[in-house]
Amino acid sequence: MTPLLYIVCGVIAALVVLLFWSLRQPRAGRKKLWPLEDPARSNVQYFPQIQQALTSADGEFLRARGGAALARVVERERRKVARDFLRGLHEEFNQLLRLARIIASLSPKVVTLQEFERVRLTALFRWRLQVIYVRLALGARSALEVQAVSDMISRLTVRIESAMRELGERASVAMELASTLDRDDLNVA
Amino acid sequence: MIPGLNNLETAAWALSAALRIFLMVLLVARRNHLRFPFFFLYIAATLLHGLEIFVLYRYLGFSSTFVRGAAWGMQGFVVLFRGLAIAELCREVFAHYAGIRAFIWRVLAVLVTVVMVLAMVASNDGMELRILHANRAASLALSFMTVAILLFARYYFVRVSAPTRSLAVGFFLYSCFSALNDTVLETLLQKFSALWNFLDTTSFIGCVLIWCWAVRSTVPEPAAKPEMIRADTYNELSSEMNRRLALINDRLSNFSKGRARRP
Numbered sequence: 250m251t252p253l254l255y256i257v258c259g260v261i262a263a264l265v266v267l268l269f270w271s272l273r274q275p276r277a278g279r280k281k282l283w284p285l286e287d288p289a290r291s292n293v294q295y296f297p298q299i300q301q302a303l304t305s306a307d308g309e310f311l312r313a314r315g316g317a318a319l320a321r322v323v324e325r326e327r328r329k330v331a332r333d334f335l336r337g338l339h340e341e342f343n344q345l346l347r348l349a350r351i352i353a354s355l356s357p358k359v360v361t362l363q364e365f366e367r368v369r370l371t372a373l374f375r376w377r378l379q380v381i382y383v384r385l386a387l388g389a390r391s392a393l394e395v396q397a398v399s400d401m402i403s404r405l406t407v408r409i410e411s412a413m414r415e416l417g418e419r420a421s422v423a424m425e426l427a428s429t430l431d432r433d434d435l436n437v438a
Numbered sequence: 439m440i441p442g443l444n445n446l447e448t449a450a451w452a453l454s455a456a457l458r459i460f461l462m463v464l465l466v467a468r469r470n471h472l473r474f475p476f477f478f479l480y481i482a483a484t485l486l487h488g489l490e491i492f493v494l495y496r497y498l499g500f501s502s503t504f505v506r507g508a509a510w511g512m513q514g515f516v517v518l519f520r521g522l523a524i525a526e527l528c529r530e531v532f533a534h535y536a537g538i539r540a541f542i543w544r545v546l547a548v549l550v551t552v553v554m555v556l557a558m559v560a561s562n563d564g565m566e567l568r569i570l571h572a573n574r575a576a577s578l579a580l581s582f583m584t585v586a587i588l589l590f591a592r593y594y595f596v597r598v599s600a601p602t603r604s605l606a607v608g609f610f611l612y613s614c615f616s617a618l619n620d621t622v623l624e625t626l627l628q629k630f631s632a633l634w635n636f637l638d639t640t641s642f643i644g645c646v647l648i649w650c651w652a653v654r655s656t657v658p659e660p661a662a663k664p665e666m667i668r669a670d671t672y673n674e675l676s677s678e679m680n681r682r683l684a685l686i687n688d689r690l691s692n693f694s695k696g697r698a699r700r701p
Contacts, residue, residue, distance in 0.1 A: 257621040260578065261614045264585050271588035272603065328629050330635055347595070354594040355664060356672030359537040361544055363676045370683035 296373075328385055339378060345369060441633070451488070457646045458485050461653070468656045470601075476526040477605065480519040481649075484642075487512045499609045506540045521550075524580055524609050531598050534542045534663045537672070542590050546583055553579040576622035581613040604652030608645040616640040692697045 312320040355358050394395060445450065458481055465471040471478040490512050494505045528546065532539035557575030584606050591598045598606070616638070623634050 251625045254621050254625050257574075257578075257617060260622045261581070261618060264581050264610070267585045267589060270608070271585065272607075345679065349676060350594050352667065352672055352675050354535050354538050354596065355667045356537040356669055357666050357671040359541040359672065360676065361541055363680055366680050366682065367676070368497065370680060374683065426581060 303329060331385055332382060339375075342374065361424065447636050449638070450636060450643065451544055454639050454643050454646065455485065457490055457643060457650065458488075461646055464650060468653060470653045470657050473657050474523070474605070474653075476519065476522040477649075479649065480516070483512075483516045483519045487516050491569040494513040494567075510513060513569075517573065517580075520613070521576070521580055521583075523635050524583050524587070524606075527584075527602055527606050527609070531591050531596060532603055533660060535594070535596065536666075537669075538590070538594050538596075542587070545590075546586060549586055550579040550653060551582055555583050570620050570624055571693070574624075575616045576618035577613045579645065581610055583619065584613065594632070599657065601652040601657045604648055608648040608652070612645040635700055673690065 311323055315323075346367070353364060439456055462471075462481055462485070465474070465478050465481070489510075494508060500503045525546075528542060529539070532542060554575045558571055559577045575631065588598065588603075588606060619634060619638055619641070645662075
């Protein structure tokens with residue numbers, strides 16, 4: 250066996266994994282897309298409670314009144330809630346990305362740089378979100394940054410929704426297609 | 439019997455040729471040759487290549503330089519047609535999506551070039567193996583191309599019909615096997631050369647069977663073209679989304695560096 254043979258075998262193994270992944274059926278439990286303007290479905294509305302759960306003052310109050318053991322239990326539960334909240338934000342973020350991809354696929358012209366930029370930014374977002382998960386698991390109180398992320402996603406949602414309203418009927422075609430994604434994929438072929 | 443081949447190898451060669459003829463008949467009978475003309479031409483080219491090798495080996499033997507040159511020269515055409523047939527799959531999958539299709543063409547062109555160059559650079563320097571290297575580089579590039587088409591389809595939620603998917607899987611498997619086979623032939627040349635043709639033929643038989651299954655009935659026409667949005671709609675929304683994503687990432691970056699701040 251030579252290094253070249255190892256390299257070729259490795260490349261082919263990676264390609265086989267990618268092939269299987271690309272042929273995989275979409276997840277059955279994929280969440281239905283909800284209208285972007287529907288605030289009741291957004292995770293952002295729960296931010297005040299999450300912020301409260303992550304503030305150190307609240308934790309100190311609990312320790313003083315209920316004892317260290319109770320404070321630890323509550324802290325653990327609150328972190329779990331914060332993680333669930335971040336997962337919800339991630340889901341909203343993914344929903345926006347799906348919409349962006351549908352808009353790109355329905356456009357007669359696509360800007361290469363913008364498409365690559367989105368892929369890069371998405372990869373960065375996912376990586377950094379994982380870092381936040383780890384820091385939360387290690388005990389960091391990240392209320393401020395969770396709020397920042399939450400606000401940004403919220404504003405992005407509102408901005409896209411208002412832009413689509415401004416763009417009228419043509420944009421609503423994309424929204425309608427997006428809302429049927431969980432029933433079927435985009436192609437009519 | 440074909441000179442230089444044992445009974446098993448001859449049987450595999452004959453079976454491969456028979457299956458390719460059957461596949462071509464199937465393509466014509468189901469009128470799929472009109473949907474996949476380059477695929478049809480590719481199968482025809484492989485058949486012609488086999489016939490050429492048979493005639494050359496039978497009448498001129500193995501050792502002649504002319505025979506080797508002619509055999510590898512025709513192989514170049516076969517690989518070219520394989521590339522065109524895979525490109526045809528891309529056209530088929532993204533037929534209704536002009537914007538992303540043009541984008542994907544650009545990406546595939548760069549990808550294939552980069553993989554070809556890297557594969558050639560990674561090869562040994564021996565002059566006599568240069569054609570083998572080129573064949574391996576092309577096979578690797580075509581494997582990448584096939585996977586990239588399927589990945590793009592998934593990324594943009596474009597459904598790939600079952601026959602097209604099976605054709606792509608067949609091309610992928612054969613290209614991968616061809617690249618692997620060429621590498622093994624190069625690195626273990628002495629021990630492996632007797633097996634090389636046989637393995638190549640049997641792997642190709644497997645792929646032809648997959649393709650026969652794929653085109654066993656007429657491939658349905660795409661139902662309808664979806665209504666497209668205006669290019670400026672895309673420009674506005676896409677740039678806005680990217681701007682916002684960049685801002686979100688900046689915030690997350692600050693968090694990672696421990697510089698929390700209020701928005």
